[in-house]
Amino acid sequence: MLIHLTVPGESSHVEDLNTALDAVLSRHRIDQAVRDDVRLIVEELASNAIGHGGADVSQSPEHALSVHLVLDGDLLRLEFRDTGSAYDPLAAPDPDLDADVEDRPIGGLGIFLIRQLAEDIAYERRDDLNILRISLRHPPLENPDA
Template structure:
């Protein structure tokens, strides 16, 4: 059984669905609990939706690369894209105390990722955003 998965695709909604399906299959082969799989899916979906929604530059849909490596009960993932430079670690935390009707749209997905991840690391490498995320598979 392989403890890693590497995928490449375009950053589109259709490709996100296929990517999540392959991650589901990988998680099942690895024996992840339903809770662990839902956390991995949530993190990936939030991060990739941001790339799909905001990464387009000069009309060019970004390329996306995903690497998952499981070591025991820890999953290390790297999501890379060649879209608009964006460091999610610099995003302002949402004001959770504000009334829902008065909160600005956006920011909650990144906040959820920061709450679920054990570690996050971002770097811009030439034309590529590289985000490394470590999650406990509990």
């Protein structure tokens, strides 16, 4: 495990989460492009958890977001958990990218993009937790023993 972080489930703490994750990934010499992907993923999932999961700290003080990060060979595994209402972002259909922008419903592009970035993605609801597991490929570490 590289890191396990938990923050209150409110928008103002998402940047704290991303800053800590970026610092850890940088320290482990993970490519900037992968770090940018992690930032995008965390921002999208946190936004979904706070907006669609039905919980914000002002409504539910116990609502929390956590990210567990592991390097496993050439995979970076993220486990994103939140204590909000049940919400499976993978249940949403892919957006119609051929439709005119003005005719498309709002939303759905973020999780679509995450699906495109991920090597693997899975959702489960367990013990009042939303759990989304995402695996990303990352380039081999330069001098991993250095």
